[in-house]
Amino acid sequence: MMRILLIVFTTFFATQVSAQDDTSSLFFGGDAFHAGRSVVHQNGGVDDLFMAGETVLGLSDITGTAHFAGREIVMEGVVQGDVYAAGEEITFQTDILGDATLVGRAVSVGNIGGDLRVAGSELDLNGDVGGYALIAGEKVTFNARVSGDVSIAAEELVWGDTASISGQLTLYEDEPGSLEVPEALAPAERITRRELEEWEGPERPSVLGALASFLAGVVVVAGIAALVAALVPDRLAEMRRQILARPFHTLWLGFLTQSTVIGTGFLLAITVIGLLLAPAVLVLALAGGLAGYVVAAYAFGVGLRLAFGKPEPDSLGERALAAGIGALSAGVIGLIPFLGWIFVLALALTGIGAITLRVIRPRFFSDTL
Structure with missing residues (x-):
């Protein structure tokens, strides 16, 4: 969920960038960042790749991890690391050597060296999967060859001629037994059928896993803040000055903004007609909270x-350092029982208020800096 909201947040800033220029790109430390309406990656020698836009096209291989967000995502280059992608249509025409976590309406993938985690409406799975496969969709066309276990929650399941599963197959169905499985694909003793309501989430992480997740969260927040500072430095600086100069004003406005969004979702839900829009409003509220947290953590x-006598950051390196300091400090404070949660919530609302001031500029806050 964190990755999905992160991608939505990146897309939000991509929209801000595209209002000025069609495409903005940044190459830093061997990584590539592209944001805009229609973005294309065709540079060699890139490690990690970040792309957000309406249409996203990757033509070149990368040696690290790929992060994609957009309406239409097509990757023609090989990804040697992991992939995280969210969009309407997602197509990977070549290999992913690491793990893949994909969310979209229509998703099509080929060879995956590691684990596959995918959710969507129409899923088309081909090629080899080196690890396990965790699949949730309405219509799933399964033509993959999976070396590990497979867990599927689907309304309609179509098996391809070359499909094979070496591990255990677990099917989550509305009515156990409704989905047919060819005997040649998996014998009955390797098939487990469960009620759809029994779909299990991830297991509780270990202490080392929790520490790794915490550090990964800090790195992600700091990295996105540094990316935004590089793409739209003036806008981020304006929001940061607002937060530092008038923290309680931005906190109050953030509270009003988030309350309005959540209240809108509730009203849409009780009208029945607007019930289908309520999930979109919820995603907007969650993405807004993440965006606010990143902006406020940077501030x-x-x-x-x-406070320690350093000047305002005026270079990309100093902005990245400030982002890291803020993300780590906020993360450590957030570990404090109860009070830490209050601090994180206040930080996110303060950032939402700053974004609202920058984007909407409400008249009752017209005396801003």
Whole structure:
């Protein structure tokens, strides 16, 4: 979920960038960042790749991890690391050597060296999967050859001629036994059928896993904040100054904004007619909270630098350092029982308020800096 919201947040800033230019790109530390309406990656020698836009096209191989967000996503280059993608249509025409986590309406993938985690409406799975496959969709066309276990929740399941499963197959069905499985694909002793309501989430992580997740979260927040600072430095600086100069004003406005969005979702739900739009409003509220947290964490890091007598950051390296300081400090404070959660919530609302001031500029806050 964190990855999905992160991608939605990146898409939000891609929209802000595309209002000025069609495409913005940044190459830093061997990684590539592209944002805009229609973005294309065709540069060699890239490690990690970040792309967000209406249409996203990757033509070149990368040696690291890929992060994609857009309406239409097509990757023609080989990804040697992991892939995280969210969009309406997602197509991978070549190999993913690591794990793949994909969410979209229509998803088509080929060879995957690691584990596959995919959710969507229409799923077309081909090629070899080196690890396990965790699949949730309405119509699933399964023509993959999976070396590990497979877990499927689907309304309609179509088996391809070359499909094979070496591990255990678990099917989550409305009525257990409704989905047919060819005997040649998996014998009955390797098939488990369960009620759809029994779909299980991930197991509780270990202490080391929790620590790794915490550090990964800090790195992700700091990285996105540094990316935004590189793509739209003036806009982020304006929001940061608002937060540091008038924290309680931005906190109050953030509370009003988030309350309005959540209240809108509730009203849409009780009208029945607008019930289908309620999930979209919920995603907007969650994405807004993440965006607010990243902006406020960056402002917090700059504030800490200023408190120790450092000047305002005026280079990409200093902005990245401030982002890291803010993300780490906010993350550590967030570990404090109860009070930490209050701090994180206030931080996110403060950032939402700053974004609202920058985008909407409500008249009752017209005396902003």
